[in-house]
Amino acid sequence: MARDTRQLAEGLRSWLDRGEGVTGVKVLSAGHSNETYLVEGLNEILRMPPSEEGLLPPYDMVRQHQVMSAVEQHSAVPMPPMLELCTDPAVLGDPFFLMGAVQGEAFEYAVPEWLAADPVEGADAVCRQWFDAVAALHTMDPALMPPGGRSVSEEIAYWLKVAREAEAMPALIRVLEDLDASPPRTTGAATPVHGDPKHGNCMWDKGRLTVLLDWEMAQISEPMLDLGYILMFHGQGEASLADAGFDLPGWWSWDRMVAEWEQRTGRTAVDVMRYAVLGQAKVSAIISVGAHLFRTGRIKDPRFEGFAMVLPAYVGLLENRAMAA
Template sequence: MARDTERLASGLRAYLDRGRGITGVKTLSAGHSNETYLVEGLQEILRMPPSEEGLLPPYDMARQHAILSAVKAHAPAVPLPGMLELCTDPDVIGDPFFLMECVAGEAFEYVTPDWVKADPVAVPESICRQWFDALIGLHTMPVAHMPAGSRTVEEEAQHWLDVAQSAEATQDLIEVLDTLVKHPPRPSGAPTPVHGDPKHGNCLWHEGRLTAFLDWEMSRISEPMLDLGYILMFHDQGDASLADAGFELPGWWSPERMIGEWEKGVGRSAIDAHRYAVLGQAKVAAIIALGAYLFTSGKTNDARFEAFGAVLPAYTKLLVKRAMVAG
């Protein structure tokens, strides 16, 4: 990340009433979109747009703050930090930003932690239970409390088709997305709040407890099966796996268990679940294609985006196979 953390600290000291307590700003994560910092001395979290070209524009910090505040207030089953200041003036520290409470926890996505492997039945069972309780809590949140902004399933598929085309993606990826635009999966009912990126890698855990559900950039009002399908696609990743840590353990929920628990929790039928999984994987493939394109076109020098190009062929091959099975 290209930001000067001394400038961040200085700007926050001048802006905040409690700013004199700031001893520094520490980089926590670049993510693939927004950037996250620890404001030392206050022990608060600073969230900002990417300092270089990112994967998920636009970066509307006011909207993210509003979504997190709404979910915090109206979906108590979703663990979130308390929301603090929102600043939309880019002159303060270089970009709009918001602050939130710091909560204890660690995330895992690519490597299964020892504390999870220590009891490979009971601990993964507990993880999946808490994770899905949070997801169900979001999908049953009264939609009237969610900030405006919605997409139909067809519009969701069209968005990722547009992303893939802008990234000069291969024809097989474009064909999968084009088919989903022309023949979208059926809705399960009325739209609800959705997360948009509800993978287990966006969960924070502390002493076996889910302490925060993170990364709400893609959240909106839409079809909740988009979230369920997105989670289901992490099963059976094969050699193209990007984030399946934990899935190998005997206590981790199967796709059938995930579907059944979600249906029971939200009172809906998981219609076209396998086609929603295809859409979830096509979405990720479009994001990978965009990251690779940003690097090859010289719009970013982020080495992680360079690595996307090596992953994309196998991932797209797996997507095409999944699409053929789902029909």
């Protein structure tokens, strides 16, 4: 992490009208995606673009703030209180925004104790709240969101371009080329779409969903993109470690998730497996970018060396799913 947290604290003290309350800045997550810090003393969250080369530039902090503010104001999605946006890079070195801190913990790689202790009703409650939040976004009036989005065809073309530029595995390129040649159908008018609505981006306070995070890929598009992305976590086996909870007896099945989403949104899911394939191809492309950046020496972070080790199994699963679709 390239930023000096002492300098961040000093910059916030000078810029904020409540800056005298800042006692420090603590890293929550930092590296090659949007970086998140706790502003100590104010109990607020600072969000900034990567301090070094990022996986998927550009990082538009203004748009992220606009999207999150719109969702906070006009939907039932659990959101943090949105605070100041600063576009002047002279303050902290990059544009940034602030949010109120929200109580909770996220899980993605291991089930937390409170859920392990209640694997039936607790898991059902997790899925119910999660899908309530996703459906609340998909039924939000898109006119209340900042403009911008890709059609399904444009979405496929975008990730195909990303994969090619990352010199991704030929199998991934072929899957995306096949989708590009025959895109999946749509369910109707475009809606707000999160882009990364995995359960790992939810925060929980003793089983209660407190916030849905990581909105940098949000857009106005086909909501099946989100549903397919969620569904692709089913049955990944050893190809993924980010599916904690999916094997719990109360966790919703693939079919249950589809049915619950249809009931909440009033839409009929179409080409479900192909959207799941697209979601997994998207993740494969992102992993390919990280592996490529490490392989070419543009990123030294050893975490990205591990990306290349994961790819063969992950793309192999993708191929099998693509053939089944």
